[in-house]
Amino acid sequence: MFSGFNALHFHVDYVAHGFVRRGLVGTLLSPLPDPARGIAALAFGVAVAAGLIAVMTRMLRTARARLAPADARGLTALVVASPATFLAFGYDFARYDQLNLLLAVAAVWLVRRQRVWAAAAVCVFALLVHEAFLFYGVPIVLAAVGTAAHASAAALAAQFRRALTRGAPVLVACVPTVAVIMAFGRYEPGHDALAASLAEHLTPANRNALFVWLRDSDAAAGYVAGRLGQGLFSPLEVGLLMATVGSIAAAFVAVYRANARRLDLWALVPLGVLPLFAVGVDYARWLGLAWVLALAVVVLQVRDGRFTRLPRALSGRWP
Secondary structure, three states, rough: OHHHHHHHHHOOOOHHHHHOOHHHHHHHHHHOOHHHHHHHHHHHHHHHHHHHHHHHHHHHHHHHHHOHHHHHHHHHHHHHOOOHHHHHHHOOOOHHHHHHHHHHHHHHHOOOOOHHHHHHHHHEEEEHHOOHHHOOOHHHHHHHHOOHHHHHHOOOHHHHHHOOOHHHHHHHHHHHHHHHHHOOOOOOOOOHHHHHHHHHHHOOOOHHHHHHOOOOOHHHHHHHHHHOOOOOOOHHHHHHHHHHHHHHHHHHHHHHHHHHOOOOOHHHHHHOOOHHHOOOHHHHHHHHHHHHHHHHHHHHHHHHHOOOOHHHHHOOOOO
């Protein structure tokens, strides 16, 4: 259910390695001996997958109740086709994106119940799980604050101001957390010490994963540039990538236009993923996150009555 590369995440923790990035889940599992930790990791993956299935099922039930049957079919097809759906449910959950998507759902739920400080605490937890939550989790939480029920019809600038003021607890909690991760999240003793501490879990196939904890945070962009310069992706792959990003953006805007809605703070949420393309080469992963965020925004807008239909090209109203 996960690769050896990512399975190392379950064995890096604050107890054995000090404060390091992405060490929270490993720390929660650290009291368990290795055989039990492996079983717990599998149980973790099953639980996260079940949680995501439950959330997506709820999303689709919401769509079916509020959209015409053809539009509900179209939205269901988009959810099923998402790269982050079945592909991500049962594989490589050690990347923690799946867990953090659930935490983002929890934080938005809390915001909608006026529990912004509790949502801020969830965001801090998620950042300690994986710092990429800054780009795909924090934006949707701030959008939920800025587009609260009585502010949903406000201009984008007003929504943005509300997100910064009413969402101040989220910013106050998350900004220092990210700063601490960037400053102290690297494993300082170095490669040999880290390799020795994980020796029984290392194989030739996953030794490269050690650099997750050895790279400086500000070196990520240089690493990506270097890999791209080495021809990591062919011109065709880059073209397909750009076309997919453009298609997601065009479809997202088309939904707004079909409902005669101007772009609001929700519309900016999927854009939060874009910086990840500069700091990591997991481009299919970033695409999947952008797709899921766009779908989540559409479903939330449907739930709140601001979207009532999909454009014909995305619906089940086929000729």
